[in-house]
Amino acid sequence: xxxxxxxxxxxxxxxxxxxxxxxxxxxxxxxxxxxxxxxxxxxxxxxxxxxxxxxxxxxxxxxxxxxxxxxxxxxxxxxxxxxxxxxxxxxxxxxxxxxxxxxxxxxxxxxxxxxxxxxxxxxxxxxxxxxxxxxxxxxxxxxxxxxxxxxxxxxxxxxxxxxxxxxxxxxxxxxxxxxxxxxxxxxxxxxxxxxxxxxxxxxxxxxxxxxxxxxxxxxxxxxxxxxxxxxxxxxxxxxxxxxxxxxxxxxxxxxxxxxxxxxxxxxxxxxxxxxxxxxxxxxxxxxxxxxxxxxxxxxxxxxxxxxxxxxxxxxxxxxxxxxxxxxxxxxxxxxxxxxxxxxxxxxxxxxxxxxxxxxxxxxxxxxxxxxxxxxxxxxxxxxxxxxxxxxxxxxxxxxxxxxxxxxxxxxxxxxxxxxxxxxxxxxxxxxxxxxxxxxxxxxxxxxxxxxxxxxxxxxxxxxxxxxxxxxxxxxxxxxxxxxxxxxxxxxxxxxxxxxx
Numbered sequence: 001x002x003x004x005x006x007x008x009x010x011x012x013x014x015x016x017x018x019x020x021x022x023x024x025x026x027x028x029x030x031x032x033x034x035x036x037x038x039x040x041x042x043x044x045x046x047x048x049x050x051x052x053x054x055x056x057x058x059x060x061x062x063x064x065x066x067x068x069x070x071x072x073x074x075x076x077x078x079x080x081x082x083x084x085x086x087x088x089x090x091x092x093x094x095x096x097x098x099x100x101x102x103x104x105x106x107x108x109x110x111x112x113x114x115x116x117x118x119x120x121x122x123x124x125x126x127x128x129x130x131x132x133x134x135x136x137x138x139x140x141x142x143x144x145x146x147x148x149x150x151x152x153x154x155x156x157x158x159x160x161x162x163x164x165x166x167x168x169x170x171x172x173x174x175x176x177x178x179x180x181x182x183x184x185x186x187x188x189x190x191x192x193x194x195x196x197x198x199x200x201x202x203x204x205x206x207x208x209x210x211x212x213x214x215x216x217x218x219x220x221x222x223x224x225x226x227x228x229x230x231x232x233x234x235x236x237x238x239x240x241x242x243x244x245x246x247x248x249x250x251x252x253x254x255x256x257x258x259x260x261x262x263x264x265x266x267x268x269x270x271x272x273x274x275x276x277x278x279x280x281x282x283x284x285x286x287x288x289x290x291x292x293x294x295x296x297x298x299x300x301x302x303x304x305x306x307x308x309x310x311x312x313x314x315x316x317x318x319x320x321x322x323x324x325x326x327x328x329x330x331x332x333x334x335x336x337x338x339x340x341x342x343x344x345x346x347x348x349x350x351x352x353x354x355x356x357x358x359x360x361x362x363x364x365x366x367x368x369x370x371x372x373x374x375x376x377x378x379x380x381x382x383x384x385x386x387x388x389x390x391x392x393x394x395x396x397x398x399x400x401x402x403x404x405x406x407x408x409x410x411x412x413x414x415x416x417x418x419x420x421x422x423x424x425x426x427x428x429x430x431x432x433x434x435x436x437x438x439x440x441x442x443x444x445x446x447x448x449x450x451x452x453x454x455x456x457x458x459x460x461x462x463x464x465x466x467x468x469x470x471x472x473x474x475x476x477x478x479x480x481x482x483x484x485x486x487x488x489x490x491x492x493x494x495x496x497x498x499x500x
Contacts, residue, residue, distance in 0.1 A: 001037050001038070001062040001063060001131050001134065001135055002037070002038045002039075002040075002059060002060065002061045002062045002063070003029075003032050003037050003038065003039045003040075003061060003062070003063045003064075003065060003127075003131065004039075004040050004041075004042065004055065004056065004059055004061035004063070004064050004065070005025050005028060005029055005039065005040070005041045005042075005064075005065045005066075005067065006041075006042050006043075006044065006052065006064065006065070006066045006067070006080060007022040007025050007041070007042070007043040007044060007045060007066075007067050008044055008045075008066065008067070008068070008070075008073035008076050008077055008080075009044045009045060009073070009076060010044075010045045011070060011072050011073070011385045011387075012385055012387045012449060016446060016449055016450075017179070017180065017356070018178065018179040018180065019045055019046065019176060019177055019178055019179075019438065020177060020179065020185075020187050020232060020234070021043075021168075021171060021174065021177040021185075021186060021187050022041070022043055022045075022067060023166055023187045023188070023189060023234060024067065024069065024097070024123065025041060025043075025067045026041070026166035026167050026168055026170070026171070027123070027124050027164055027165075027166050027167075028065070028067075028096070028123040028124055028127050029041055029166075029167035029170055030124075030163075030164035030165050030166055030167040031123075031124040031125075031127050031128055031164040032127045032128060032131060033164075033167055034128075034163075034164055035127075035128035035131070035132075037128075037131055039167065039170065040055060040059050040061075040170060041167070041170045041171060042055050043171065043173065045176075046173040046176040046177070047172075047173060052080075056084065056087060056088075057087070060088065061088070061091055062090075062091065062092065062134070062135075063091065063092040063093075063094065063131060063134055064080075064081075064084050064091055064092070064093045064094070065093075065094050065095070065096060065119075065127070066080055066081070066093075066094075066095050066096075067095075067096060067097045068095050068096065068097040068098075068099055068100035069097040069098045069099055070099055070384075070385070071099045071103075071363065071364070071381050071384040071385075071467065072381055072382050072383070072384050072385040073381075074099075074100065074103075074107060074381045074465060075381050075382060075464065075465045077095060078107070078110060078111050078114065078115070078465060081093045081095075081111055081114035081115045082111075082114045084114075085113075085114050092116050092117075092134045093114060093115050093116050094115065094116055094117040094118065094119060094130065095107065095115055095117075095118045095119070096118065096119035096123045096126070096127075097119075097123070098202070098206055098365075099202075099363070099364070099365075100118055101118075101119075101120040101121055101155075101206065101365075101483050102202070102363075102364035102365040102483070103364050103467070103468060104118035104120055104146040104151075105146060105151075106467075106468040108146065108147070108148050109148075110465050113148075116139070116147065117130070117139055117145050117146065117147045118145070118146045118147075119144055119145060119146075119155075120144050120145075120146055120151075120155050120483055121144045121154075121155025121156070121157065121206075121483050121484050122144075122155065122156070122157055122158055122484070124158055124164055125143075125144075125155075125156040125157070125158055126142065126143065126144045126145065126155065126156065129142050129143065130142050130145060133145075140152055141153070143155055143156045144156060154484075154485065155483065155484060157207075157208075157210065157484045157485075158192075158212070159212075160212060160214075160215070161189060161191075161192050161212050161213070161214050162214055162215050162218035163218075165222065166222075168186070168225075168226075174186070174227075174228070175436065176438060177228075177438075178230075178436070178438040179230075179232050179262050179287075180262070180287065180327075182230035182232070182260055182262055182286075182287065183230070183436040183438045184228050184229075184230065184436055184438070185228060185230040185231065185232050185262070186226045186227075186228040186230070186231050186232070187231065187232045187233075187234050188219070188222060188223060188226065188231055188232075188233055188234065189214065189233075189234050189235065190213065190214050190219055190233060190235050190238070190244070190245075190248060191211065191212065191213050191214065191235045191236075191237075191238075191240070191244070192207065192210075192211070192212045192235075193207040193209070193210045193211040193212060193236070194207070194209070194211070194236040194237055195209055195211050195240070196237070196266075196306065197209065197367075198293075199366065199367040199368050199371075200293075200331065200360065200361075200362075200363075200366055200367075200368055201366060202363055202364075202365030202366045203236045205365045205366065205367075205481040205482055205483065206365060206482075206483045206484065207482075207483075207484050208479070208482040208483070208484040208485050209482075210484065211240070213241070213244050214248075216244075216247040216248045216250065216251040217251060219248045219251065220248065220251035220252055220254070220255050220257070223252060223255075223257050223259070224255055224257055226259075228259075229259055229260060230259060230260045230261075230262070231259050231260070231261055231262075232261075232262045232263070233261060233262070233263040233264075234264075235263065235264065236264065237264065237265050237266050237269055238263040238264060238265040238269075239263075239265060239269060239273050239276045239277065239280075240269055240273075242272075242273040242275070242276045245273065245276040245277075245279075245280070246276055246279065249276070249279050249280060249283060252283055253283070257283075258283060258284050259283075259284050260284045260286050260287075261280065261283070261284050261285045261286065261287070262286065262287040262288070262289070263285065263287075263288055263289070264288070264289040264290075264291065265277075265288060265289075265290065266290070266291065266307065267290055267292065267307050267311045267312045267314070267315035267316075268306075268307050268311055268315075270288075270290070270315045270318055270319065271311060271314060271315055271318060274318055274322075277318075277319075277322060277324070278322055281322050281323060281324060285324060286324065286325060287324065287325045287326075287327065288319055288324045288325070288326050288327070289326075289327045289329065290312070290315060290316070290319070290326055290327070290328050290329070291329045292312045292328050292329060292330060293329060293330060293331045294309075294330065294331065295309065295312075295330065295344070295347055296309060297309055299331070299333070316328075316351065316353060320352070325353075325354070326353040326354070327353065327354040327355075327356055328351075328353050328354065328355045328356065329355075329356045329357075329358060330344065330355060330356070330357055330358075331357075331358055331359070331360050332344075332357050332358065332359045332360060332404060333360050334359065334360060334389045334391050334392065334393040334394065334400065335393070335394045336394065336395070336400075336403075337394050337395060338395065338399075338403055341403040341404070341406070341407050344357075344407060345406075345407050345410050345411075348407070348410065348411045349410065354411070355411050356411075357404065357407060357408055357411075358386040358387070359386055359387060359388060359389055359404070360391070361384055361385075361386050361388075361390055362376070362390070362391065363384065364467070364468075364470065365481065365483070367481065369470055370470055372391055375391045375392055376390055376391060376467075376469075377389070377390060377391060377392055378390050378459065378463075379463075379466035379467040379468075379469070380459075380461070380463045380465075380466065380467070381465055381466070381467055382458070382461070383458060383459065384467065387455070388455060388458060388459070389401075397456065397459070398452060398456055401452035401455045401456060402452045404452075404455075405450050405451060405452050405455070408446075408450055409446070409447075409450070412446050
């Protein structure tokens with residue numbers, strides 16, 4: 001069969017700070033191609049709707065799959081589904097991805113027949129059986145598939161993540177992917193899942209707190225095939241198990257692979273496994289994202305981070321000593337007042353690290369969805385992008401956005417002002433010399449993308465598709481939140497296991 005896979009447009013945050021290659025979609029494409037299907041990918045993050053229309057017309061797919069890792073893209077995806085059905089009524093349209101897995105039935109109803117199925121859970125083990133069923137009939141019985149008739153068997157989970165290999169060759173605009181000054185930047189996955197249970201996150205509920213590792217050999221082979229000089233390691237928490245991080249490092253050393261790396265981890269993992277991170281600095285680890293989330297114990301307890309403020313600040317000291325540039329994430333509570341914003345600005349200016357702000361947002365699949373969602377002020381999918389307030393704010397909404405953007409602007413000037421202009425220009429010049437303009441464009445877009453007038457206006461747009469309200473759920477039994485249940489434990493490398 002001919003399968004066209006589509007990634008929706010970029011969200012507000014990714015208009016400036018990053019634009020990552022759709023690694024999950026590439027892996028689904030790899031699985032479909034391994035099963036003998038003809039596959040193409042269009043990524044609307046980096047290209048326009050006209051290219052999608054041309055591809056659809058020339059390729060004439062038997063099936064169209066849209067990736068929905070973000071709630072905010074659901075209205076756009078439903079629009080794409082309707083357009084596909086108008087152009088090719090016989091095309092089978094399905095959605096898949098992290099966020100849509102938690103609202104599958106509601107999205108099918110909202111699509112009014114334009115979407116034939118939603119894939120709940122991991123896409124790699126589902127895509128080949130789904131396409132086979134589309135060809136032969138019987139889609140309702142495919143594991144992980146939800147149709148307007150109901151749910152089939154539960155979704156299957158990969159035992160190991162060594163395969164399928166991402167179909168990177170299908171991406172026509174690879175030079176448009178970047179994160180910060182790492183431009184261009186590819187992505188790679190060493191582990192999948194997260195064993196922690198932070199209340200604001202749905203990674204652990206999606207994977208049922210499972211944790212799987214790529215084998216060092218497969219990770220090394222994949223890295224060797226990546227052409228880009230920069231790589232983002234997409235793991236939710238990098239190097240939880242130090243022996244695994246060491247084994248991959250040894251494989252890269254054996255292959256003499258050196259690139260510039262960006263990864264995400266936790267403060268307690270960095271403190272516990274400092275030697276591994278130090279080894280990776282010799283391989284090219286330059287940037288690290290630390291989800292501190294809060295600067296005080298009260299905030300950390302609220303989000304159940306299971307880490308102390310002291311550990312967070314000690315981790316920053318360790319990263320500085322290792323020469324790793326750190327980006328800190330802080331969650332903006334809509335309950336903040338002007339004084340709290342002022343304190344956060346002072347903190348951001350007092351540390352050398354980059355500070356990012358994301359607004360506390362209850363997502364389906366998170367624990368706070370069941371504790372905060374009754375207070376929702378909007379159910380417009382498009383506002384669930386961690387840059388808009390969707391629960392009541394203590395400050396008037398316009399003042400909240402004014403303080404939020406003011407704080408973001410102070411942080412932005414700190415890193416792109418006169419004091420750092422020389423360093424920024426040096427990086428900018430090197431990128432431009434290689435024909436890379438993503439980082440340069442980012443520098444000048446802040447005021448256009450982040451401004452309170454735009455954010456307030458976003459709340460006034462007509463709403464056609466609304467996020468459903470959650471059904472009552474006793475979150476005392478957290479297994480009820482899971483999309484996947486864990487497979488039987490496997491002890492060989494690259495297989496499933498849990499970290500407590």
